[in-house]
Amino acid sequence: MMAFSEMLLRVANEFVYERGKPFKGSAFGDFVRKDLVQEVKRHLVFWPYELKVKASVGAGNWAAVPWLAFFDTLITETATKGFYVVYLINAQNGSIYLSMNQGTTAVYEEFGRTRGREVLRRRAIDMRERVADHAKNFSDSPIDLGSNEDLPKGYEAGHSFGVCYKQGELDESRCLNDLQKMLAAYAALVERGGQTPSDVLAAEVGGGSIDETRRLAFSRRIERSPKVRRAVLAAKRPVCEACGLEPEKDYRYDGRPEQTPLDVHHARPLYELAEGETKRYEIPTDFLVLCPTCHRMIHKQDDPSNLSDLKKRIRFKHMREVY
Numbered sequence: 001m002m003a004f005s006e007m008l009l010r011v012a013n014e015f016v017y018e019r020g021k022p023f024k025g026s027a028f029g030d031f032v033r034k035d036l037v038q039e040v041k042r043h044l045v046f047w048p049y050e051l052k053v054k055a056s057v058g059a060g061n062w063a064a065v066p067w068l069a070f071f072d073t074l075i076t077e078t079a080t081k082g083f084y085v086v087y088l089i090n091a092q093n094g095s096i097y098l099s100m101n102q103g104t105t106a107v108y109e110e111f112g113r114t115r116g117r118e119v120l121r122r123r124a125i126d127m128r129e130r131v132a133d134h135a136k137n138f139s140d141s142p143i144d145l146g147s148n149e150d151l152p153k154g155y156e157a158g159h160s161f162g163v164c165y166k167q168g169e170l171d172e173s174r175c176l177n178d179l180q181k182m183l184a185a186y187a188a189l190v191e192r193g194g195q196t197p198s199d200v201l202a203a204e205v206g207g208g209s210i211d212e213t214r215r216l217a218f219s220r221r222i223e224r225s226p227k228v229r230r231a232v233l234a235a236k237r238p239v240c241e242a243c244g245l246e247p248e249k250d251y252r253y254d255g256r257p258e259q260t261p262l263d264v265h266h267a268r269p270l271y272e273l274a275e276g277e278t279k280r281y282e283i284p285t286d287f288l289v290l291c292p293t294c295h296r297m298i299h300k301q302d303d304p305s306n307l308s309d310l311k312k313r314i315r316f317k318h319m320r321e322v323y
Contacts, residue, residue, distance in 0.1 A: 104154025
């Protein structure tokens with residue numbers, strides 16, 4: 001079986017040749033999308049990160065730049081938006097870049113090509129500064145993907161920091177060591193607020209120290225994750241655990257469970273959210289299901305995990321026992 005680094009080198013060395021063949025039914029394309037992904041997942045099993053992994057050589061047609069990306073689903077599940085870790089390959093000279101990068105398509109759609117690249121460059125600097133303690137392990141030099149097409153130019157603009165492996169410079173030990181460090185930087189960036197400016201984070205959560213603001217903002221991000229919401233509502237009854245409001249009876253709601261007019265509240269105390277810990281949350285243990293009103297109120301408490309205190313404050317006329 002080929003090592004992970006050897007698989008990356010194969011993509012870098014053979015992509016130009018393979019791109020001259022039909023895209024549909026390409027065995028090389030299957031190798032990149034399946035075998036390469038499975039090999040890196042084999043290593044991720046032993047690392048403290050829960051990530052979606054995807055590789056691409058194009059969608060319907062050959063891409064200018066093949067890539068292998070790692071997505072934190074709290075941020076994004078696609079290379080078109082958010083920020084993520086990615087291997088990008090310059091098919092012209094075989095260089096392989098490990099990069100902290102950003103989704104280009106969504107920025108282009110909002111700002112256009114020229115201004116969009118300026119936005120990506122500015123955000124790349126902000127990302128690098130937010131995790132400067134991790135970014136120092138890498139280079140902030142520009143990357144060159146050997147293409148003038150829009151997406152590669154967007155990847156170049158969106159590059160925050162990373163490492164370049166030229167022909168003959170990549171071995172398995174270095175490859176895996178650099179990837180672990182980059183994924184640690186990614187986890188830190190997610191937990192420190194990602195691309196959201198500090199003043200916006202503070203306004204969103206109501207102030208406090210920078211550490212408390214980051215932790216509370218991270219807790220809110222967990223609550224808003226569609227993946228988390230679906231899992232919590234699948235594991236718990238669709239009833240407000242504080243006031244007893246039951247949409248099926250009180251609102252005659254009969255839609256899909258994940259669209260019920262209830263909120264998912266990340267109830268784990270902020271001081272327990274240690275940066276970089278292996279398990280960020282447990283479903284359903286760390287969550288409460290609350291109506292929007294009770295959700296707002298529990299966040300106003302000194303301890304937003306204390307359901308008993310919230311229940312003591314409730315004086316709704318429709319209050320009833322929660323089974």
